Amino acid sequence: MPHSLNPEELYQKYLDLQLRVTRFSSIEQELINTREQLDHELVLHKRLLKFNTEALKLNSEKEFIQLVAESVIDICETQIAYVYFLHKDRQEEERILEGVRKKDEAAIVGEIEKIIHYHKTAHGIKVVHQSTEHTEKNVLKSCMFSSTIDIGSDVSILLAAANSNEKAPFYPAINDRSKILFSIFVQQVEAILSNIITAQQNRQQMHTIAEAQIELKKLSLIATKTKSGVIISDKHGRIEWVNNSFEQTTGFKLEEVIGKKPKEFLQSDLTSLEDKTKMANALAAKESVEVTVLNKSKSGHHYYNQLAITPVFDEKGEHINFIALQKDITAEENYKKELIQKNTELEKINKELDQFIYSISHDLRSPLLSIKGLLSLIETSVDENETKLYHGLIGKSVGRLDNTILEILEYSRNSRVDVYRDEFNLQNMIEQQFQDLSYIAEEGIDLKVFSDSSPIIFSDKTRVETLLKNLISNAIKYRKKNNFTSFVHVKIRREGEVYVIDIIDNGEGISELNQKRVFEMFYRASSSSQGTGLGLAMCQEIVKKLNGEIKLTSQFGEGTTITLILPNNPLNA
């Protein structure tokens, strides 16, 4: 039989039961709290996963460290996050503080850095709880921070999470659980930051490559389209590439020259040893060189090649290539030569002009002075015969003056007037001149012309006429006096495209000393000469104009032979 309870016992049992019921609520709540804690930790790990996902999408370090700062708060559930980022190479440092009012930032950063400095750890995570005794002095209640993580040699990052005294009541205390989460988070940061930096470096390299490719395209375009020949060779000088212009200038195609050295097929025997040595020394020393060489094209044609060779080095300073730019400057070289020639001519003309002015002033002044003197004598003379003699002498001086002026005009005309071609008979021309000049001979002289055929020449008739007239008249003028066997014989013969004319006399002859100077302007070989000294000089200029030659052989006292070589059709000679 069950024991019957009295009312007091029954009430006590009721109260006990009541306590059990409510206590069951508190136990139930503890279970709920435990479940909630597990659930919440799952949430925190999900946030860690979310951080990973978001961080992996980022490209810039700045965005990443901002995300890190926010995620420290989100994942570790602290009030404050501090991230210190240092890029040594770029000399950049960044401090990110999250979860703090602006006005408190300086104080919080100062205290965090003080804690880190004081409690710095070589490795891992350090948790620091500040003593409550110093609460009034300290802004922070607790702080955990990582050792400095070096990402490669250039980048390092340090993370800290903290709670302030003011807000600490709202936040879970920093404990082992938060330390574990923080530790995992720090590892993730290290891994992802490393990825970002590697990706950045890769992007930078890609960018550099892309830029280099663009640059290369441009350079290729320039190299291909430039009018200069371009040769790219390896470090041994063996050709890797040439452009179109090179092919056009040299006649060699790319496939013909690949692997060959340019000197093997371009260098001419005419290239000077000095240029070859200069080039070889520079290439051996891997130095730039500029030189003008005479090269030979595939067809054997010689051309002047202005060559600039530059060695190319890679980023490590290793010599990898030579680039040569070549330019055919044959036209320029010819022009240069022409200029030099013209300059020489000008110099000669200047010299002649000086001589001419000197001579002309002398030769013109001399008869004038003579005239002036004779006129004075006439003024004072009372003798009619004397006066007549003076008049005769004045007439001679005037004749000399006129002769000089005519020869000057003839000389000038030869240099000014273009060569005019005409067909005429040399023999006829000489015979006519013998006839015209016969008045000079005071006594008999044998004048003959010999020709092996009808000497029809295609040349400048006026110039040839002047030329022959001067030479024949000289031969007549300078015959031996009182010699009745004097002769002037002209022999004409054709040799291919030229006529050879020998004007032979047995006159005074020209001394060896004078032979060298007889063609100079105003030079008189004979003291008996009444000439201007322009005759032979003009003859030489005429022969030059006609692209011919004039030669003189003479023996003093025996006679002279002048040989003319005149091209038939002188413009083509």
Added chain:
Amino acid sequence: MLHFYSSSTRMVNTRRGVQECLESAMGNNFHDSDLLIFHASIGHDFQEIVDEAAQLAPNARIVAASCCGVVGREGVSESMKDMALMAVKGNEFALESCNNIYGHNSYAKTLEMAKKLHAAKPGINMLYFLASGIDVDNDKCIEALEEVFGEEVTIFGATSSDNMKGHVSFQAVDQNVYEHGAYVIGFADPSLKVETQATHGFVAIGEPLVVTKSEGHIIQEFNGNPAWSEYLNRLGLAGKEADCVDTIPIGALGEKLSPELSKEYGNDHLLRAVTKHDGEGMHYATTISEGTELWLTTRNEDLIFSEMDRIVEEITKRMHGKNAVAVFHADCLARGRFLFNRIIKEELVNRMQYPFYSNSECPPWLGMYGFGEFARLGGKNTFHNYTTALYVIYR
């Protein structure tokens, strides 16, 4: 005519959180908003919230309150970094606020606000009230508001909280942040109506704790014993270093309701929370008279769900097919993550939101997990604890 827009987010950076809320709620038109009501969990800096909001919407009046988590159209979030916003366009409203409101001066402070509000805007037909959730006599607040606006004007709102530590709660008005403040918004759009209702789903158990000594809203003794010790003893927490954070989830105190109110409420008891104690003195949420019987309670999950469905059904019935234009929602923080796991909680929120959808869209929704809720009961404005309270504004 007033227009409502809402958004919520979880973001560590406060200023960016404000910006995101404004952009999500109003697109690019947030500069033109007239009133911004923020709820944010305690990890955010409230000065930063109002500063950033003032910068982005320079013409808007701004209020903010701390809480343990938020509920928006986007769902539930209970973390240290939640933020939710109800943005309002239109000028048919007035706002008043006060600082240093406590249990002993709740009536006077609220009365002063109510008078100013009444003078500021004629035609106010509903009041959104928010006060500190710690050491405030909420019955006195209701009394003061009703004295000016009459009993027929619906008072809805909540009391702010921290993350259930009972340490501090924040209220912000324009550029000022308070720890013991309150604000009241009077809506004066005649086209708008509001329906409110609260439910808790707890069941009273055992013998009541009888208040044998009290002063205003502070209980000093239960059953002739020091109140806090007796309370912990009954909760099975005696001898432990327990504080409000431990008692709030399991220590709801039930006041017996009349049979009529019980029927409307779906429960025999109206619940009260203790959010602070000074030694043995327990800070009750309303004035408490000696002799009052207070029952400990235990949660009943089935009841929680069935009651939720019931009040939503009753609210929608009273709306007569009209569309909700905004829903304010206050939930007890003890009904948050300390009561349900996330899945159940989200299901619960979904069941309270879905019936108000229009064109497959949830209306603008601003909910918070706080210390207390205001909702009408028996035709009167009433303060509640441990409830889900819905305030559906419709036209």
